[in-house]
Amino acid sequence: xxxxxxxxxxxxxxxxxxxxxxxxxxxxxxxxxxxxxxxxxxxxxxxxxxxxxxxxxxxxxxxxxxxxxxxxxxxxxxxxxxxxxxxxxxxxxxxxxxxxxxxxxxxxxxxxxxxxxxxxxxxxxxxxxxxxxxxxxxxxxxxxxxxxxxxxxxxxxxxxxxxxxxxxxxxxxxxxxxxxxxxxxxxxxxxxxxxxxxxxxxxxxxxxxxxxxxxxxxxxxxxxxxxxxxxxxxxxxxxxxxxxxxxxxxxxxxxxxxxxxxxxxxxxxxxxxxxxxxxxxxxxxxxxxxxxxxxxxxxxxxxxxxxxxxxxxxxxxxxxxxxxxxxxxx
Amino acid sequence: xxxxxxxxxxxxxxxxxxxxxxxxxxxxxxxxxxxxxxxxxxxxxxxxxxxxxxxxxxxxxxxxxxxxxxxxxxxxxxxxxxxxxxxxxxxxxxxxxxxxxxxxxxxxxxxxxxxxxxxxxxxxxxxxxxxxxxxxxxxxxxxxxxxxxxxxxxxxxxxxxxxxxxxxxxxxxxxxxxxxxxxxxxxxxxxxxxxxxxxxxxxxxxxxxxxxxxxxxxxxxxxxxxxxxxxxxxxxxxxxxxxxxxxxxxxxxxxxxxxxxxxx
Ligand SMILES: Nc1ncnc2c1ncn2[C@@H]1O[C@H](COP(=O)(O)OP(=O)(O)O)[C@@H](O)[C@H]1O
Ligand SMILES: [Mg+2]
Numbered sequence: 263x264x265x266x267x268x269x270x271x272x273x274x275x276x277x278x279x280x281x282x283x284x285x286x287x288x289x290x291x292x293x294x295x296x297x298x299x300x301x302x303x304x305x306x307x308x309x310x311x312x313x314x315x316x317x318x319x320x321x322x323x324x325x326x327x328x329x330x331x332x333x334x335x336x337x338x339x340x341x342x343x344x345x346x347x348x349x350x351x352x353x354x355x356x357x358x359x360x361x362x363x364x365x366x367x368x369x370x371x372x373x374x375x376x377x378x379x380x381x382x383x384x385x386x387x388x389x390x391x392x393x394x395x396x397x398x399x400x401x402x403x404x405x406x407x408x409x410x411x412x413x414x415x416x417x418x419x420x421x422x423x424x425x426x427x428x429x430x431x432x433x434x435x436x437x438x439x440x441x442x443x444x445x446x447x448x449x450x451x452x453x454x455x456x457x458x459x460x461x462x463x464x465x466x467x468x469x470x471x472x473x474x475x476x477x478x479x480x481x482x483x484x485x486x487x488x489x490x491x492x493x494x495x496x497x498x499x500x501x502x503x504x505x506x507x508x509x510x511x512x513x514x515x516x517x518x519x520x521x522x523x524x525x526x527x528x529x530x531x532x533x534x535x536x537x538x539x540x541x542x543x544x545x546x547x548x549x550x551x552x553x554x555x556x557x558x559x560x561x562x563x564x565x566x567x568x569x570x571x572x573x574x575x576x577x578x579x580x581x582x583x584x585x586x587x588x589x590x591x592x
Numbered sequence: 593x594x595x596x597x598x599x600x601x602x603x604x605x606x607x608x609x610x611x612x613x614x615x616x617x618x619x620x621x622x623x624x625x626x627x628x629x630x631x632x633x634x635x636x637x638x639x640x641x642x643x644x645x646x647x648x649x650x651x652x653x654x655x656x657x658x659x660x661x662x663x664x665x666x667x668x669x670x671x672x673x674x675x676x677x678x679x680x681x682x683x684x685x686x687x688x689x690x691x692x693x694x695x696x697x698x699x700x701x702x703x704x705x706x707x708x709x710x711x712x713x714x715x716x717x718x719x720x721x722x723x724x725x726x727x728x729x730x731x732x733x734x735x736x737x738x739x740x741x742x743x744x745x746x747x748x749x750x751x752x753x754x755x756x757x758x759x760x761x762x763x764x765x766x767x768x769x770x771x772x773x774x775x776x777x778x779x780x781x782x783x784x785x786x787x788x789x790x791x792x793x794x795x796x797x798x799x800x801x802x803x804x805x806x807x808x809x810x811x812x813x814x815x816x817x818x819x820x821x822x823x824x825x826x827x828x829x830x831x832x833x834x835x836x837x838x839x840x841x842x843x844x845x846x847x848x849x850x851x852x853x854x855x856x
Contacts, residue, residue: 463688466656470682471705472675481701485692565692565733 348535364543371518378441379502386449394457420512440509445498452494456487492559500548603630608662621815637801645816680757681750687742689734696730720748740771812854
């Protein structure tokens with residue numbers, strides 16, 4: 263037992279509740295709480311803007327150009343309640359609720375996105391390893407790799423779909439190709455960076471063991487590139503969802519989110535909430551893919567001090583999860 | 593002044609020169625006319641002001657860079673062959689551990705490259721970790737270790753395949769004095785256990801060089817040359833009583849005077 267100095271007797275000790283709350287805030291609970299607060303703020307902002315916009319009709323006149331700031335009409339920005347309602351109601355008579363249909367379509371799109379993402383990742387890695395091994399190939403081919411990304415995917419998609427139909431008799435096969443086309447590029451760039459961004463002494467160490475180029479690749483360059491690769495994958499994962507949706511459009515296939523977006527865009531005036539609801543589900547699909555990659559990164563890249571917020575978030579979240587359900591690590 | 597030894601010559605350097613040509617075509621004379629013989633079982637320190645070519649000389653011996661001209665043989669053959677035969681272990685100033693490998697896996701790295709069996713790898717790596725007193729940290733990742741511990745892992749890694757020649761480039765240069773002293777003693781102990789082991793140790797710390805070495809090679813800069821070789825006949829094994837001996841102080845001041853001349 264230590265004696266308490268007089269000066270501290272005057273201030274009451276923080277209550278147990280406060281301490282527990284502080285611990286909650288510092289852990290993943292805090293991250294969840296901040297997340298919820300931000301979502302609530304965004305929702306409040308949306309509804310607040312609508313409320314303000316309904317009262318007054320702001321107009322801006324710049325010479326002859328008249329701009330109406332009255333964009334908060336229900337047609338432009340449906341009430342959140344209406345969007346939620348659209349999700350829970352059937353979009354067709356006697357059909358299941360819209361959310362059920364959208365989740366089904368999202369899983370179709372996600373499935374294709376994952377296939378395209380995987381093909382793109384493999385191509386991206388292969389190109390990077392090839393380029394890392396041969397300066398000549400890199401110099402010769404890199405311009406084309408870069409040029410490939412300047413072709414608008416929107417223009418490319420219809421052609422690839424037609425080729426796919428002529429070659430394989432299926433439009434579906436072309437879709438992951440388009441996604442892969444979009445996804446390989448960041449993987450190539452980041453992997454190449456990771457393969458060459460090796461400390462000189464780490465290389466000299468290998469040289470001192472008379473290691474072969476192949477051993478240097480697999481024991482040094484590639485592991486060094488892994489965090490870089492995950493950076494690329496975190497970019498390409500959500501992009502793959504967007505890429506797949508774009509690829510769906512020229513196929514006319516109605517099974518995915520692309521079909522739903524086109525469909526609800528056509529009937530926007532009669533029911534804007536449904537397109538907003540579709541956008542919401544699409545965003546969720548992209549986020550789900552991203553989070554999957556981020557968690558995989560956390561599981562694979564175990565050797566790093568948890569450095570960024572997301573890492574720490576997953577770290578504390580999974581640790582807390584592990585307290586409840588004994589699983590994963592330790 | 594050269595040491596007269598009856599053991600066999602491990603490293604023989606004759607009229608060795610090294611010039612660096614930078615990308616803008618400028619020529620830096622890093623080493624000029626180096627002559628040095630190193631015998632089996634010796635502990636030789638290279639000391640001199642920064643930029644005098646200590647690292648360059650060590651890298652030439654390790655065949656990490658090619659000489660401009662001159663002769664350099666290790667165990668009777670070229671430095672290149674010595675590297676191909678994995679005849680030396682190299683310890684850098686920064687521990688240069690691979691972040692993605694645990695301590696144990698880092699020590700096993702050379703053994704993997706040299707195709708040791710899994711069983712042998714495990715056995716040796718554990719032995720080496722015991723030698724540097726890090727057995728409890730086998731499963732840690734490098735970032736979880738202090739600088740001194742990291743450097744001990746890198747020494748364990750260099751010794752894992754039992755090379756007879758240990759090349760160390762300011763291995764303790766980045767450590768605090770207490771840690772350095774401990775690691776010096778650990779190093780001497782390891783070296784003492786293997787009579788045939790030769791160590792070439794780069795440092796710019798005079799007392800460290802005197803405490804550890806059988807010979808101290810004093811180098812001078814611009815261009816890098818060997819200006820003196822000092823025999824250190826302090827009795828072995830060395831320990832706390834060495835640090836208090838008059839002879840130790842005398843040798844330190846001798847080396848310090850040589851370095852002062854060199855600095856002008
Ligand atoms: N790769 C290099 N290219 C050009 N000059 C170099 C290179 N490495 C070292 N030098 C030069 O060679 C000289 C000796 O360097 P170094 O061997 O690193 O000295 P020390 O290890 O004694 O400090 C220095 O003048 C340094 O600038
Ligand atoms: Mg140096």
